[in-house]
Amino acid sequence: MTEDIRSLTARLAEEPSSLAFLELAEALRRRGQLDAACKVARGGVSRYPGLADAHDLHAHILGDLGDLAGAFDAWTAALQLDPMRAGALKGIAFLYYRAGDIVAALDHLQRAAQADPDDPSIQVALERVRSSVRAQGSPETNGGAAVTPPTLPAASPFEGIEGGEEGYLLVDGGGLRLGGALRSPSGEETGDRVAAQLAGISREAARATRILGLGAWHSISIESPDGQLYLAAPTADTVLLTSRDRAIPAARVGLLAERASRAARAWLEGLG
């Protein structure tokens, strides 16, 4: 047993509710002790069923063990908790590719690339799958409804609202931008990258407040030295992020966010 595995095992024994199981299972997996890794990961999943990292790691181990159906189920569970989890999207894409469902593989890889544009392995996998698409015809144009982005009205949900052009971001449950735009303090457009980070945040917040006996969540405010962010859920499937300078009082940002939430709800109802 190596030193890191010994110390992680001791840490987990001392504090069974800690997240040390993630490191321990991964360390065991890397050493090829797959049965032991699987046991540790399974224990973590049963203790933290709402933790996407646990399902993702469990899926990796099951995949290494050759249990592809189990891996698929575990990655699906990870994506239910965090729909833009790049590792799980990549894993499911691989399983679809192996099963010959190129369109589904391509769809998942494209989402993985959105979630983690800096991961070169996703670009390599995308190119490989696209080569298969070219070799087989063109499912992207023949049966590619799954990879066609939804059509949205041109109008912004935040037209006419103070700071409406670049201070609000409406995001779907999968971490994709539905409307609005966001600029960093240095002026860089950051909307899509921020949207990807917000995938599944609503579920995570709901789980935290439920476990702590606080009922349903309705907002999160985040204060940074450079600015403040405010998250709300205009609908069950969407999250609205409001971004403002630190100079604006936090309570006022909350009021602006409420107004923007109402506008977003009305806009979404208009789509339906």
Next chain:
Amino acid sequence: MKTSGDVLDRVTRVPGVRGALVVAATDGLVVAEHLMDGVDGRAAAALAASLVGRLARTAAEAGLRHPAFVHLRADAGSVLVAPGKDDLVLVAVVGPEANMGLARLEMLDAAGRLG
């Protein structure tokens, strides 16, 4: 520097605060806690560490530095989180009746003394 116990004592004196913990952000372990009955400290620690990690990544993607304070509001209360030094995070669970302005100021001050 104050000990974690001193810091928690000060935060839990704010009316409406049901409990507070010092958590290791990396692994979600409880370093110290001062909780009323019925608050699951270990769950609060793990969930707060996970949520704050994700919100820190969101802030970073938005071009902002690491959050100094996070306030998660819910129907029956709130979770307040103030990251301190050395990977430590101060977490408080508060009821809806709490003076949120005072709790926030105490949390920010207390988090600055951690470490």
